[in-house]
Amino acid sequence: MDSPHPAHGRGLRSFAAAVLALMLLVCAAPGASAVARAEDPTNETDVVDPDTTQSDVDEPAAVEEQVPELVVAPEDPLFEDTGTEYSVSILVRNPSDSPVPAGTLRLEIDQQRTKTLAELGSEDPSARHLLAESELRETKSRDAQTVDFTVRRADMPLTALSEPGVYQLHATFVPEDEPEEPAASRTPDHPATDELISSSTPVVWQGTAGAKVNVSVIVPLVLPSDIDTLPTPDQLKDVVPGLNRLLVTATAQRATLAIDPRIIASIRAYGENAPEEARRFLTRLESSSLQSFLLQFADADPAAQAALGFPKLLEPTSLDFASRLGEFPALDTEEEPSAPETTIPGAEIDADPEQAADADNPASAADGLPDSDVPSDSSSTLPKLRELLSWPKGTATAWPAEGAVDAATLALLRTSGITTVVLDSENVWQEDTPRTTLSDTSALITDAGLGEATRAALTAPTDTEKAAALATAASRLALAAQNNSPGIIIGLDRGATADSENPEQMLEALATLSWVSPSSQTDLPTAPAVLKSAETLEDRRELLRTAAGREDSVDEVGAILVHPEYLTGYQRTRLLELFATRYAAPDTDFASVAADFKKRDTELMRGxxxxxxxxxxxxxxxxxxxxxxxxxxxxxxxxxxxxxxxxxxxxxxxxxxxxxxxxxxxxxxxxxxxxxxxxxxxxxxxxxxxxxxxxxxxxxxxxxxxxxSVIESIALWTLGVLAALLLSFGIWRSVRRRRHAVSGE
Missing domain, CATH: 2.60.40.10 (Immunoglobulins)
Structure with missing residues (x-):
């Protein structure tokens, strides 16, 4: 049956098509200078406060805290006057539950040079020049998009006569329902709108006019966070290639190596069963000419231990739980070489008297090893703890968590025989010095701002954020060069370096900067400084205190093992990893980490x-x-x-x-x-x-x-009755046959 109103239906469809076409035209980003692309939503991380209730979510104030974010990043941190065009990307991220409406995205640059670190991030809209702008489509809830700008040289206000140095790029987003005003009319006292979203990132114009800064980098060789004791041989196969690339790059940069003792101990503990590539890496590491020191085992935080009142630093008690899986050539029993002293923090003090006794008594050390764990003829060749941790070429240095060192920490380190400490620049009152002396302790002072920038580059979820972080680091180094800095020490974030896929790429990027001169930390000058009061996070301290208190309960269960020292060594290694500095940052969900640790403790205590x-x-x-x-x-x-x-x-x-x-x-x-x-x-x-x-x-x-058991009795009675009936039937049948036979005769 035909529709009674066909013309009316066609009219509605035509009207809907026209509206759809109009919406597409409005949302499209015009112009050839900007290209919008969707950002992979899998890179976005939703952060939920565990204390947040539904009523909190319903409050408008909670929604207002999740404001959209802008990240502006140059493709290259250096803009040359000889360039024909400059590439810049702007990331728009919407972490809120509501979409961000379409609007205009502006890219601007300061026309005045930034001369000091204090001026970074300053807002002076009147000094900006508009480089490009683009229409931005709606950004959906929990989504992100990136707009790529190509700025022509003719649109760049800076010239060959402009001062070389740092200038700031600015990104500004104006929703389409907001009034547009010229950049020159916007001032701090009269912004265009309270709804504006803005961000800035520094960039270097034409270098630093020949000025250079000596830069020393502390490169951590540490293990990923998913390894909570010692790495297995298979895990060594996975991590060693990355460690080797980092070692090669560090060598080119004359860096200082900060080594997690678990790396060298695990390779030695497996002996000939360690992967061949891991053994070659250890050989290269041992023969490296770089300055190096051992971190505390598992990169445990000395500041946290001092805050808990420990009389000495925690240290491993035994690694036999790993070395039992190794294979070692027989040692010459007539002349056994003495183990060299180790420089692991705190290792000068024997935590376990029995372990020290075993080191002097090979018979007691090998007593009771089962055939299933280690062959009896090789039990005496298991390496001692000091042999596994030996690093005679290193210096006794500690690297506590950033910004957490106080006088108690320094006292604990001195008690443990450690004379050098690595401090964050925010942990001292200092006059721009990379090295100092605090009482009887030498200190290497890492730049906090550069540490944060390099950490952001290592952990960046997108290429745009990584480029922005690298540009920030390059600009801070340029400012240091132009302001005649005596030298800078950069301490790469240990957790970020361990979990980053290619951390050496960031070092290589910094090495290409013409205003950076790679230096050894011993070449940098010293100057007086004063320790600034600092402390660890209270919640982390209490969780660590509770975990340390459970160690004896777990160790007690080891009495049921063939080798009780396996469990004590295993548990101490786990506890040291829980103290790792990677969990010291305020934005780390340490409560979750401690909960997982407690869950495993509960399993172990079941025995x-x-x-x-x-x-x-x-x-x-x-x-x-x-x-x-x-x-x-x-x-x-x-x-x-x-x-x-x-x-x-x-x-x-x-x-x-x-x-x-x-x-x-x-x-x-x-x-x-x-x-x-x-x-x-x-x-x-x-x-x-x-x-x-x-x-x-x-x-x-x-x-x-x-x-x-009554069931059994009934069954027996039943079987007995059945047997009696069967026997009676047989007798009856036999008697009947005989009677028939007699009667037949």
Missing amino acids: VEAISTQRTQLVGVSTRVPVQLRNSLPFEALVKVQVVPASAALSVSEPTFSNVSVRADGNERLLVPVRSRVSSGESGLVVTISSADDQVTVFTGTLAISIS
Whole structure:
């Protein structure tokens, strides 16, 4: 049937098409100087405050805090007068729940040079020159887009006669419903609108007129955050290529190496079982001419330990839990070389007297090694802790978390024999010096601003943000060169470097700057400075205090292991990693990290336990009841199991099982002979699991049992009756056959 109003329907469709076309024209970004592209939404991270409630979300104030962001970044931090065009990108990110309307995106540049660090980020709209602008389409909620600008040389107000140095690029977004005003009419006292979104990034024009600054970089060789003890051989295969590239780049920059001892210890601990590439890397590292020092094990934070009142720095107690998996050539027992002293922070003090005794007594060190862990003929060749951590070429230096050092930290370091400390520039009152002396401690002072810029470059989720961070770092170095800085030390963020895919690329980018002169930190001058009061975060301190308090409880469970020192060494290594400086920053979710650590502690403290089922059915007078043992520890356990009846309804003929071996993270089943004394009822078996010497009990629990031996009695009576009936039937049939035979005769 035809529609009664066909003309009317066609009119509506035509009108809708016209409206759609008009919307597309409005939202499109005109002009050839700007190209808009969508940003990958997977790069966006939604940050949710765990304390936020639904009522908080509904409040307008909470929504206003999530304002759109702009990031402006030059493709190259250096603009040359000889260039024909300059590429700049602007990232628009909308973290809010509401879309950002379409509008105009402006790109401007200051016409006056920035002369000091204090002037970076300053706002003086009257001194800006408009380079380009573009219409920006709507930015959806939780989305981002990037606009690429190509600025022609003719549109650049700076000339060959302009002062070389730092100038600031500015990005401004004006929603389409806001009045547009010329840039010259906007002043700090009379902005165009309160709704404006703006951002700035410095750029260097024509270099620094020959001025240079000596720059020394501290390059950390550290492990990624997903390695919480020692890396496995497979993990070494993954991380060593990146560490090797970083070492090569650091060598070219005359950098100072800050080495996590876990790297060298793990390669040595696996011996010939370590990956070949890892062993070659260790050889190159040992022969490197660069200055180096060992961080505290797992990059643990000395400032946090001082804040908790520790009398000495934490240190590993044993790494046998890793070296048991290694393969080592037999040592010459007639002449055993002495282990060189290590320079790991705090290693001059033996944390475990038994470990020190074992070092002098090879027999005690090798006592009790099982064949399943280490071959008996090679047990005496396991390297000692000092051999694994030896780094005689390094200096005794500590690198606490940035901005957290106080007098107590320095005192703890001196007690541990450490005479040099790396400090953040915000942690001291100083007169622009890269090196100083605080009491009896030498200090290397890293530039806080450059540290933040390089950290932003290493952690940037997008290319635009990475380019902006590199431009900021380059500009800060240019300002230092033009202001005759005595020298700068850059300390690369340890957590960001470890988790970055190619951190060496950032070092290479800084090395290309003509105003940077790579230097060794020993070539930089010293000047007086005063320590500025600082402290660690209170929440982090308390979580660390609680975690450290659980260490003894975990270590106690080690009594059920074939080698208790495996668990104590493993747990101490985990605890040191929890103290890592990567978790010291205020924006780190350390509460979540500590919660995961506590969860693992709980698993370890279970040790070996009997897995309980809802109820076991006992249908006979006597049987063997299976008892399943579960080992939650990553090492082999040797336990004593005692099983006694919970009531007189049951009896156990073999209540004790000695020297029961339960493999690491595995199960073992015992068959317990049980006899019931009643025909039916409820009872149970009380299972106690303790160390082989019965000194430490790790589990006591009851396995419920339902007794139904009457079923067995009924079954036996039934079988007896059936047998009697069958026998009677056979007799009857035999008698009948005989009678038939007699009657037939």
